[in-house]
Amino acid sequence: xxxxxxxxxxxxxxxxxxxYPLQAKEFNRIHPFYENLRQNRFTTTKCKKCGNVPFPPRVxxxxxxxxxxxxxxxxxxxxxxxxxxxxxxxxxxxxxxxIHALVDLGEGRKFISRVVNCKEGQLKEGATVKLAxxxxxxxxxxxxxxMDEVPRVFFAFEPVK
Amino acid sequence: xxxxxxxxxxxxxxxxxxxxxxRELAFEAFKEALEGLDITTGDIDASIICSAPExxxxxxxxxxxxxxxxxxxxPSFYVETVCSSSSTxxxxxxxxxxxxxxxxxxxxxxxxMSELSSRDAAERMGRGADIIWESxxxxxxxxxxxxxxxxxxxxxxxxxxxxxxxxVKNSHYGATNPKATYRKELSLEDILNSEVITSPxxxxxxxxxxxxxxxxxxxxxxxxxxxxDKPIWIVGLGAATDTxxxxxRELLTGLKCAQEAARQAxxxxxxxxxxxxxxxxxxxxxxSEILAYEDLGFAKPGEGVGLIEDKETYADGTIPVNVDGxxxxxGHPIGATGGSQIRTIVRQLRGxxxxxxxxxxxxxxxxxxxxxxxxxxxxxxxx
Ligand SMILES: CC(C)(COP(=O)(O)OP(=O)(O)OC[C@H]1O[C@@H](n2cnc3c(N)ncnc32)[C@H](O)[C@@H]1OP(=O)(O)O)[C@@H](O)C(=O)NCCC(=O)NCCS
Ligand SMILES: [Zn+2]
Numbered sequence: 207x208x209x210x211x212x213x214x215x216x217x218x219x220x221x222x223x224x225x226y227p228l229q230a231k232e233f234n235r236i237h238p239f240y241e242n243l244r245q246n247r248f249t250t251t252k253c254k255k256c257g258n259v260p261f262p263p264r265v266x267x268x269x270x271x272x273x274x275x276x277x278x279x280x281x282x283x284x285x286x287x288x289x290x291x292x293x294x295x296x297x298x299x300x301x302x303x304x305i306h307a308l309v310d311l312g313e314g315r316k317f318i319s320r321v322v323n324c325k326e327g328q329l330k331e332g333a334t335v336k337l338a339x340x341x342x343x344x345x346x347x348x349x350x351x352x353m354d355e356v357p358r359v360f361f362a363f364e365p366v367k
Numbered sequence: 368x369x370x371x372x373x374x375x376x377x378x379x380x381x382x383x384x385x386x387x388x389x390r391e392l393a394f395e396a397f398k399e400a401l402e403g404l405d406i407t408t409g410d411i412d413a414s415i416i417c418s419a420p421e422x423x424x425x426x427x428x429x430x431x432x433x434x435x436x437x438x439x440x441x442p443s444f445y446v447e448t449v450c451s452s453s454s455t456x457x458x459x460x461x462x463x464x465x466x467x468x469x470x471x472x473x474x475x476x477x478x479x480m481s482e483l484s485s486r487d488a489a490e491r492m493g494r495g496a497d498i499i500w501e502s503x504x505x506x507x508x509x510x511x512x513x514x515x516x517x518x519x520x521x522x523x524x525x526x527x528x529x530x531x532x533x534x535v536k537n538s539h540y541g542a543t544n545p546k547a548t549y550r551k552e553l554s555l556e557d558i559l560n561s562e563v564i565t566s567p568x569x570x571x572x573x574x575x576x577x578x579x580x581x582x583x584x585x586x587x588x589x590x591x592x593x594x595x596d597k598p599i600w601i602v603g604l605g606a607a608t609d610t611x612x613x614x615x616r617e618l619l620t621g622l623k624c625a626q627e628a629a630r631q632a633x634x635x636x637x638x639x640x641x642x643x644x645x646x647x648x649x650x651x652x653x654x655s656e657i658l659a660y661e662d663l664g665f666a667k668p669g670e671g672v673g674l675i676e677d678k679e680t681y682a683d684g685t686i687p688v689n690v691d692g693x694x695x696x697x698g699h700p701i702g703a704t705g706g707s708q709i710r711t712i713v714r715q716l717r718g719x720x721x722x723x724x725x726x727x728x729x730x731x732x733x734x735x736x737x738x739x740x741x742x743x744x745x746x747x748x749x750x
Binding site: 207208209210225226227234261262288290291292293294295296297298299300304306308316317318319320342360362 | 384481482483484485486487489490492493494498499500501502503504505506507509510511513514517518521562563564565566567568570612613614619
């Protein structure tokens, strides 16, 4: 016997169980990443001092400690190096097949991502995938007694047809 | 001679569903650890409570468990490195005793996973990845280790059959372990024909969620000798981390955190892989045991499958591994697992194992990994 959940009490939003990042500028300093993502851009920060381009984006350069950074575009297409199709036991909130892939974005940049819009058995090693941006549940916030909804997006990759 | 020893080790039965609250579950292991020892709870100077959060409703379980075990007013606190929490707890206990701050410390690991469905548990485990960059992909432990398995197969020609042979061995020993969740011998066919979870891993390549608790009591050498005539000395401790993000990993054919932890532990113990008589390794998946053979130096990189092929990791082989059934048979109650591995080695070194006993074992090793290779812990014990 397992507990499947209890009805959420009115006025209570289970914020700590939300799996997605708090993207609004009130909650983090890399919010431009999500603003760019909305425009189908996959971006990170580049250090203007030493040229370092880490991913994920930073607010201080991990190599030289400079905070003089600029947003730059990363490739939005890559090649699947390896992948696994998870067909059982996927986390709540996800559907099967849940496809996880190691994607090569070029310039020695590898990235673990989910592959969406792809049926079981369809993906092949070496396939080209591209950035896919989609809506996720909005964040419900309260400011001075007024409820508001902050829309959010997230990303994955999808096969290039 | 090292001067911190384990005086006693206990665990609950690991089971799919214990039917107890976490305090009652923790008490089971504590009770077994205290059995036959001429000490009272008042002799324990501090308790370290180890688990991964969010599987049950309690926050800050240390205070709760400390009260229930009647360990108040002694200090109690929480230590967490997901699946390796209780090995980290042992490391902290060693430091507390070694520093002279305490004479005797209890390390209590627990996890109650049965309140959640396995998909809900997978969601909780997924939060153990980078919550901004990777958890939202639905990254899971089986998927992460499936990538390691593929990399090992591509580079070294490891096959699904090799992986299955690990479970054949572990199910063989699990069948004799009264504390294990799964006590049925499985054939190669059973394993190869089990349903695919995430290729190439099938259901029987995976450990299962379970409820369980473990308790290790650690004491200063002179105190230990007064309590037991079979103290088990902690002679090597190693711990390391790797990147939280899988994208940051350099290597997918081995766990760097385990390699580094092993290097430290061997160095501290002044021992080599060939000196180990019996080992417990973190076989959360069959492939994890093969990686462990190589990361611990029992085999060269890429040659781990040779050990299982030649049955060298069976109880009468050159390096017996997981002869209590491993996580694959026992089940994996996250915070309790490390303590259970340590308990097995303690019993082996004392010659008291009721499952397969490795003859004359003097030196044992515990390899306990947290997350998808994020936290590596290697502990070497000696009788
Ligand atoms: C492999 C896995 C996905 C199977 O999930 P599932 O199909 O949803 O399985 P359920 O938990 O619903 O169990 C279904 C049945 O299969 C059995 N079962 C599940 N996993 C098993 C395993 N690995 N070995 C043997 N039997 C298993 C269960 O006991 C249950 O049978 P029961 O009802 O008779 O007890 C799940 O066990 C899993 O996620 N394991 C990995 C856990 C993990 O990652 N831990 C951390 C590693 S570091
Ligand atoms: Zn810089």
